[in-house]
Amino acid sequence: MNSGETSSSQNGSNSSVPRDTSCPLTEEELDRYSRQMIVPGMGKEAQLRLLNAKVLIIGAGGLGCPAAQYLAGAGIGTIGLVDGDVVERSNLHRQVGHSTSRIGQPKVSSLMTHLKGLNPLPNYVAHECHITPLNAADLVAPYDLILDCTDNPATRYLISDVCVLLEKPLVSAASVQTSGQIIVLNCPPTPQGQLEGGPYPPCYRCCFKKPPPANAQLSCGEAGILGPVVGLMGVAQAGEAIKILASALHASPSKKGTPRHPVEPTLLLYSYSLTSFLSPFTFRALKMAPRKKNCFACGEGSQARLTLEGLKRGEPDYEFFCGGLGSGPGQGVLSAEERISPREFVETVQQHGKEEGKGKYVVLDTREKEHFSFGSIEGAVNVPFGKLLSKAAQMKRSGETPEVEDILPPEVKIEDSGGDENVPIYVVCRRGLDSQEAVEKLKEMGLDRGGKRKIVDIAGGMKAWKEQVDPSFPYL
The missing domain is CATH 3.40.50.720 (NAD(P)-binding Rossmann-like Domain)
Structure with missing residues (x-):
């Protein structure tokens, strides 16, 4: 109809x-x-x-x-x-x-x-x-x-x-x-x-x-x-x-x-x-x-x-x-170089990381902890989107230049990710919207080190992960 x-x-x-x-x-x-x-x-x-x-x-x-x-x-x-x-x-x-x-x-x-x-x-x-x-x-x-x-x-x-x-x-x-x-x-x-x-x-x-x-x-x-x-x-x-x-x-x-x-x-x-x-x-x-x-x-x-x-x-x-899809910050504004599909992430990042040695990248999962508790990408660290924005605003007010450790939970150390100060960061959320804005915020904070560190959005979020990588993933 x-x-x-x-x-x-x-x-x-x-x-x-x-x-x-x-x-x-x-x-x-x-x-x-x-x-x-x-x-x-x-x-x-x-x-x-x-x-x-x-x-x-x-x-x-x-x-x-x-x-x-x-x-x-x-x-x-x-x-x-x-x-x-x-x-x-x-x-x-x-x-x-x-x-x-x-x-x-x-x-x-x-x-x-x-x-x-x-x-x-x-x-x-x-x-x-x-x-x-x-x-x-x-x-x-x-x-x-x-x-x-x-x-x-x-x-x-x-x-x-x-x-x-x-x-x-x-x-x-x-x-x-x-x-x-x-x-x-x-x-x-x-x-x-x-x-x-x-x-x-x-x-x-x-x-x-x-x-x-x-x-x-x-x-x-x-x-x-x-x-x-x-x-x-x-x-x-x-x-x-x-x-x-x-x-x-x-x-x-x-x-x-x-x-x-x-x-x-x-x-x-x-x-x-x-x-x-x-x-x-x-x-x-x-x-x-x-x-x-x-x-x-x-x-x-x-x-x-x-x-x-x-x-x-x-x-x-x-x-x-109302800041809808295609019009607001983080809503479809990243370049192709700043995004990667879940399938490509598995084939070119996860598998390569295992071949080269554990922990050559960081995955930031910006979903709320309740979503995160049902499942996540292997090795992902949960940093809820709201907390990430609050941290970005706090550091902007203070004039600090943050490090990756500053946005990770206290129990997570950068050494866990290979000790590389320019270790790339991959950001994922539920449907691929919040993660795009998170990428922009991380770059505004200077965490890309002037382009030396890759900060990339996993396009489509965990919804696309279920569709492209793991059909059994409990997407909620």
Whole structure:
């Protein structure tokens, strides 16, 4: 299925035709939704708003699965799902809308199967594709409310930008390792360039003017994730969505009769520690910055330069803005002489080193210790990427000229590598991204001795090592 195609599955009595507030609920609906309708502030009218609502969930993973389940259970009339990936075994500990029997299936169809079993009444719409600047507007336009359940900054900025242009409220969340965050943006939505009604609501760019540095953008695959943490954030997204839809705050204030009660945006943070079992989990609410008059997306008048036409022309370039592949430091900027494939490393370095005598080179593995503990290249020394960057910054401030020993763990001596002061250094990471930046940092530190010492990246990291050298390697 290409990026422009969708498929829908319509079930039960619900349809895309809006139901009047005077329309009686069916016996099944009364029975299914009774416990939430008797909650103060809900009632029949709010339930009918949910039955008439259309929600788009972008991402059918750790956030999207719990969010979709609770929205389906609540009786949202139409639920759209966007994802271009397939179910993998490593997803299942946290992406609870999938199952072992559906490994290899598209995530969208797998999650739809689960949701239909939970509640067959909503209209489920499948978008088996990734959201891009070319298809974003078409995907978002038919829906009342958007949930950003993706896992990278570039996509978050894109989704927020499209929601501004199309006047859609947005519930955005993120989670990695043992922490998560959630924020509601553009709610109720305000036309682009119009600041009437106060400084709120802002967009994602107003709250996060710049993305985090490329080397600080941790994915679940790189850093890991605990299922309950991301699940909690997804459930919170569903709760915010129900609150917005039940109170009709999802509609543009330009529509007659729509209440407008903008509130200050609050970023809810959740975290806990696995290393200190006595430490309690924490929730923190941070007040975020108000709407910026000079915001590129939603600013005042001509300050808002974002357009749908520009998006389709590649303006802005989200990957470049977020330091993505091919645009940031260490992202594909090394020359061919500074890189070596895993297969070539084995054939020309490892084997030659064994013939000439042990330890004629140093392998620096910049993965985190948890990754390193599952396996490594023979003789590799673990120097996590973050620690390497910290050491480089410390030495730059002090004006020191470091030696190889200064970046190695205390128990590792340069003599272990042959005693050659110009012994070459080979750097490897998980997928070949951090290692490139590490090569640059080592050279900035002067460890290449003006070109006398080779500092080389093992291209593609341990992922390529598994593909080219050792298929049994436990790549995580």
